[in-house]
Amino acid sequence: MPHKEQPDFQELLARGQEGDRRAVGRMISRVETNGVADHVMMRQLWAHTGRARVIGITGPPGAGKSTMTDRMVKYWRKKDYRIGVIAVDPSSPFTGGAILGDRVRMNDLALDTGVYIRSMSTRGQLGGLSLACSGAVSVLDACGYDPILIETVGVGQSEVAVMNVADLVLVVSVPGLGDDIQAIKAGILEIGDVFAVNKADLPGADRTARELQIMLGMNPDMNADPPPILMLSAEQNQGVDALCDSVENRFALMQDSNELMTRRNRRLEKELLAYIQDRLYKRVLAPVLIADPFANNIEAFRANERNPYTWAEGIMKKIEERTP
Amino acid sequence: MPHKEQPDFQELLARGQEGDRRAVGRMISRVETNGVADHVMMRQLWAHTGRARVIGITGPPGAGKSTMTDRMVKYWRKKDYRIGVIAVDPSSPFTGGAILGDRVRMNDLALDTGVYIRSMSTRGQLGGLSLACSGAVSVLDACGYDPILIETVGVGQSEVAVMNVADLVLVVSVPGLGDDIQAIKAGILEIGDVFAVNKADLPGADRTARELQIMLGMNPDMNADPPPILMLSAEQNQGVDALCDSVENRFALMQDSNELMTRRNRRLEKELLAYIQDRLYKRVLAPVLIADPFANNIEAFRANERNPYTWAEGIMKKIEERTP
Numbered sequence: 001m002p003h004k005e006q007p008d009f010q011e012l013l014a015r016g017q018e019g020d021r022r023a024v025g026r027m028i029s030r031v032e033t034n035g036v037a038d039h040v041m042m043r044q045l046w047a048h049t050g051r052a053r054v055i056g057i058t059g060p061p062g063a064g065k066s067t068m069t070d071r072m073v074k075y076w077r078k079k080d081y082r083i084g085v086i087a088v089d090p091s092s093p094f095t096g097g098a099i100l101g102d103r104v105r106m107n108d109l110a111l112d113t114g115v116y117i118r119s120m121s122t123r124g125q126l127g128g129l130s131l132a133c134s135g136a137v138s139v140l141d142a143c144g145y146d147p148i149l150i151e152t153v154g155v156g157q158s159e160v161a162v163m164n165v166a167d168l169v170l171v172v173s174v175p176g177l178g179d180d181i182q183a184i185k186a187g188i189l190e191i192g193d194v195f196a197v198n199k200a201d202l203p204g205a206d207r208t209a210r211e212l213q214i215m216l217g218m219n220p221d222m223n224a225d226p227p228p229i230l231m232l233s234a235e236q237n238q239g240v241d242a243l244c245d246s247v248e249n250r251f252a253l254m255q256d257s258n259e260l261m262t263r264r265n266r267r268l269e270k271e272l273l274a275y276i277q278d279r280l281y282k283r284v285l286a287p288v289l290i291a292d293p294f295a296n297n298i299e300a301f302r303a304n305e306r307n308p309y310t311w312a313e314g315i316m317k318k319i320e321e322r323t324p
Numbered sequence: 325m326p327h328k329e330q331p332d333f334q335e336l337l338a339r340g341q342e343g344d345r346r347a348v349g350r351m352i353s354r355v356e357t358n359g360v361a362d363h364v365m366m367r368q369l370w371a372h373t374g375r376a377r378v379i380g381i382t383g384p385p386g387a388g389k390s391t392m393t394d395r396m397v398k399y400w401r402k403k404d405y406r407i408g409v410i411a412v413d414p415s416s417p418f419t420g421g422a423i424l425g426d427r428v429r430m431n432d433l434a435l436d437t438g439v440y441i442r443s444m445s446t447r448g449q450l451g452g453l454s455l456a457c458s459g460a461v462s463v464l465d466a467c468g469y470d471p472i473l474i475e476t477v478g479v480g481q482s483e484v485a486v487m488n489v490a491d492l493v494l495v496v497s498v499p500g501l502g503d504d505i506q507a508i509k510a511g512i513l514e515i516g517d518v519f520a521v522n523k524a525d526l527p528g529a530d531r532t533a534r535e536l537q538i539m540l541g542m543n544p545d546m547n548a549d550p551p552p553i554l555m556l557s558a559e560q561n562q563g564v565d566a567l568c569d570s571v572e573n574r575f576a577l578m579q580d581s582n583e584l585m586t587r588r589n590r591r592l593e594k595e596l597l598a599y600i601q602d603r604l605y606k607r608v609l610a611p612v613l614i615a616d617p618f619a620n621n622i623e624a625f626r627a628n629e630r631n632p633y634t635w636a637e638g639i640m641k642k643i644e645e646r647t648p
Contacts, residue, residue, distance in 0.1 A: 277609065
């Protein structure tokens with residue numbers, strides 16, 4: 001569909017930049033509904049973005065991510081940062097309760113006008129979730145929030161996709177969750193820039209840290225300087241300051257080495273290509289499919305009167321005939 | 325690229341159907357490299373597929389999936405089924421060791437010519453993994469293996485994508501892994517058709533089963549008859565027969581209700597569309613991008629001399645001009 005000008009957006013943006021959180025919320029809602037498809041909006045946001053440091057926080061369930069996020073926000077608030085928090089609840093209807101519980105702990109933060117907290121959930125639409133999340137980051141960035149924390153709830157398919165939206169990924173683990181080191185292996189360990197062992201007052205914390213160290217050493221793709229591993233107890237508010245400082249230092253290093261810009265460019269490219277491919281589907285593929293839809297062929301496929309792969313070839317040919 | 329005829333494929337297929345496992349392996353390797361892009365091959369396979377019952381086995385690490393798979397295969401072998409096993413290791417270089425360990429336990433099965441075991445791994449290429457897996461299933465199906473078990477290792481992003489390749493999903497849990505019920509929530513619980521509580525001899529097994537029952541009751545999307553929850557101890561080979569029978573019964577029900585065909589058709593459509601979109605990218609989008617690549621614009625984007633979303637619009641316009 002064509003993108004109509006939305007006259008009030010500039011005004012919303014101006015109000016958001018002055019700290020009007022309702023304006024921020026309205027802009028994010030708009031992104032959530034339209035994604036980057038709302039081009040006029042994304043174009044307007046662009047000039048104001050690129051300042052915020054976006055931190056992804058992930059790890060197995062029960063690692064205390066929410067409490068940690070809560071403490072980190074409070075520490076950084078002392079530095080007068082304006083902070084954005086996006087709490088992502090991946091897909092499942094079952095986690096609905098959990099995330100509410102988490103957010104309750106943040107209620108006191110919600111009163112702080114220097115903090116914007118937003119919960120996001122989806123029904124398994126992976127690309128959709130990370131796109132909406134990325135859009136929300138742009139809004140918060142444009143409104144001067146920095147850092148922006150993206151906290152994921154649970155271990156799930158959306159995890160890595162959402163973490164791709166962050167500049168830096170903080171992986172949280174805890175002792176005594178048995179196989180959890182195992183659990184955070186798949187895909188998560190590779191993307192960690194800083195590692196935290198939470199509940200470090202519990203027995204086995206050192207072992208958990210050692211295991212992490214060993215596994216990070218095993219990673220062939222890991223660059224020369226290994227990511228820091230910090231012990232803390234968010235619940236008792238111990239080691240949170242050191243963690244926050246270490247995250248800020250990491251950002252400084254990434255800036256100097258230009259790694260930060262490289263990641264952001266890669267992310268921007270992926271986002272734009274995803275948008276283009278989506279449009280390509282709607283404008284180029286869909287019309288051809290309407291003429292010879294899959295559904296009309298399925299019985300012939302199953303009866304072996306027609307071959308599905310020949311059908312797919314045919315669809316491609318029709319498209320290519322139209323594109324010299 | 326054009327798909328050259330592969331003269332020896334028909335011969336490989338014939339040999340695979342006679343039980344030559346080396347021929348089966350060669351065909352799967354070809355699918356793994358080419359995916360559905362190897363159209364000639366997929367076309368040739370099609371007429372021979374659609375008989376195998378494809379079972380996905382998933383659950384948190386430490387749930388004993390491999391042992392369970394091992395026992396199930398042995399039980400079904402008594403019924404003279406020819407069985408295919410695909411062990412999927414999602415992405416991480418870290419899990420390399422684990423899966424070898426798992427496979428060792430299956431060594432005695434490897435000697436059984438009525439069983440074909442294949443390990444699959446990837447470096448985070450989600451679509452790639454499920455496509456390769458789906459191709460391997462087609463090969464095994466065409467060679468007369470039924471059932472085909474797809475076992476995933478660990479909890480990760482690939483989990484749900486891979487499970488989409490299966491007709492029926494078996495979700496395994498165990499007592500005492502603390503937050504694991506939590507851990508399997510995200511995306512997995514929704515797709516479970518049969519649930520197993522393994523290590524049922526451990527304390528807390530009943531509680532785990534109850535928790536599952538409650539959460540399945542909470543699922544609004546769940547259809548009228550809830551999925552069965554079975555207790556077993558794979559290690560002690562207790563309850564495995566009941567689990568296998570229950571899985572077979574479930575398949576019978578799905579066949580009667582036509583649910584099985586509905587799922588297979590949905591899967592086929594998704595697979596074909598993924599293939600078409602991949603081709604669309606290569607044949608339609610790529611040429612346009614070459615003329616005005618993202619990389620050449622990034623500095624102008626960052627300097628706010630050019631707007632990335634305007635660039636994306638431009639790319640789309642160029643494509644649409646070429647497609648009346």
